[in-house]
Amino acid sequence: MAQDQLADFRAEVREWLAANFPASLNGRGMAIMDAAFSDGAMQDEAAQWRARLAERGYGAPTWPKEYGGAGLTHPEARVLGDEMAKVGAFNPIPMLAGMGVTMVGPTVLEYGTEEQKRRHLPGIASGEVRWCLGLSEPNAGSDLASLTTRAVDDGDSWRVNGQKVWTSGADRSQWCGALVRTDPDAKKRDGISFLMVKMDQPGIRARPIPLIAGASPFCETFFDDARAEKDDLLGPLNEGWSVVKRLLQHERQSQTSAGGPASGPTVTIQEMARKYVGTNERGELGDADLRTRLAKHLMDAAAHGLTGERITAEARGKVEVSAAASILKNSATVVAQTRAELTLEMMGHQGLGWEGDGFTSGELAAVRGWLSGKAMSIYGGSFEVQKNIISKNILGLPETTQKG
């Protein structure tokens, strides 16, 4: 991509943002999204902002225009992100669409029929249709291929029976991408298909499960003679395993960043440390042990960031999902979880609040973030599963044959 072309694009984006981003929303991304999640909708100017983004295709900017995207190249999309961050703007659509923008959409783009793309993608790209993913089951977690939820072809439609668990957003979604067993006699991975199921029907019940961080972002989802259209199978029959492998690569890629959604000017962790811990006459943190660990953490974070940049630079031009995703996912997890632990530690008693008076909103958010962040090493292929992937797929080490 020629640099001046990018510069033209940057100018175009700036102009568009100046005309369309409501200044009153500046830096309020997180708060607005939180409110949208509890009320179920965005209000006033935030709703207007969503509509403008959607109209322009900027909700899922790299998707083709005919499916609701803006057809941007990746460098252009980065420019868009940079320019939005500069004016304190945010893109609410990926969050509103649940698993739609990050995972389901890219997989539909790859495996869907033309008709499926036209039917499903625009709703995701505009943030109006939310998707959940029904993969995990009570007895199929890391060993996902042992899932038992059944789908039977009864002539006009698919009939689905079974139970999913940890289904994020199932109680607020209109659609579910479900992994179902379509051939119980085939080998574990061969009899699975990927089915798109409408959530609003009598055969589906989603029961929220409260989590340690307080909220209930995920559910147990019961399928009791639920129905799915015949042409809502994504990819070929009984080849759902390849579809989901691809989908999980998209998930891993979307989780390789250690930072959260931008929400205006943030305090660096070192500034926070100076404030809570205090400094000695040399200007160093009063707690020498914490100081060393904080330095080590910031080095880890820098190494993670530089590795992301290096891998992007090396992969430039190639569309293939990098084998490095597992390395980056684990290092993002370590950086984020360590950061949360250090934050709590430096806050001392102030980092132990649950709600109410006596704590600032930042302190309370730190506690909730620390708890919800523990999930990072569990979902999207656990920390240990990523290491299995690195040792087997990248390093070529064999699997054990040892029994027991």
Place this chain on the structure above:
Amino acid sequence: MAALTQEQTLIREQAKSWMTEQYPVRKFREMRDSGNPLGFSQDTWQGMIDMGWSGILVPEQYGGSGLGYQTFGLVLEETGRQLTASPLFASAYAGATALLVSGSDQQKQDHLPHIVDGSHIMTLAIDEGPRHAPLQTALRAERKGAGFVLNGTKTFVHEGLAATHLIVAARTSGSVGDDHGLTMLIVRADSDGIARNRLSTADSRGYANIGFDHVEVPADAALGEIDAGYASMDAILDRCRAGIAAEMLGTASQAFDMTLEYLKTRVQFGQVIGSFQALGHRAADLFSAMELSRSCMEAALQAIDGDADNIAELCSLSKARTGEFLHEMSNQLIQVHGGIGMTDEFDAGFYLKRARVLETAFGNQAFHRDRYATLLGF
């Protein structure tokens, strides 16, 4: 690997094949077993000079190729892999850097062409105690006429026996611990009053403790500013940190490759040991640490070539992160090899011993974590 130019790719390939075919670890073993007091063999060094590597940092006007720090890093990675012993780092990297950062035109003219052709071996003499602490410099240089008289001691000077010239950090005013009052001086290693004592070290390379007893140098010995030499000294040291990190990553990468190979071939309990998950996960951790360190190492060298404004930060990051990885990798190299790893006949011990020397040089991991914290304002 960041995108390399064609020339860089060529140099890396040449270095790799030269090092592995002509100067593999076996050569280092022969050198050690011969009891060579210099810690390198002359023909290895001459071979490197012939390859043009002693001129990588030196601008063309002084007889070098001026290809820069990233390019030199590629060669250092390969010397690190095969533990190739020579004054390449001490003289053509560190010595040349000192002249490039602080040298007058005359000093560059006097020395750089000789660094390139190998007739001068120039080395830094900074540390005076067991740990890297440039501000603790106590060696005194007092004015005498237009020149200086030096008294004090330098320790663990790289290639201290082979060196023809020492680049000495001296205190011309102030007291130990002050950043003001430091001056760098170029001192001929055969000057009257210099006593060089060879150190026999775990890594079998060439180091010396050097005593200065009323050593007189002329006025033009001063390299850079008098009394205000600390900033450029730190800049020189940063470039050394970034360079030695490249060598360290090479050493650690070779240790990784040896370990991975063994994981795939050693059979116990009827299967290769790499199939045990505990070892598979360890390999995954080490591989990840290697990739993360590489990013830091490359970023630091790139920042130097690009004259970025965060060189100090990146050099501490690079030295600390590659140090951590090399430390762990060199231990795991022994552990994963079991008993054979403990034998002198196998090369693992060479890597372990070399690792600690490299970690200690120019500030260990703790030094750079402390420095990083200070640079980031806490």
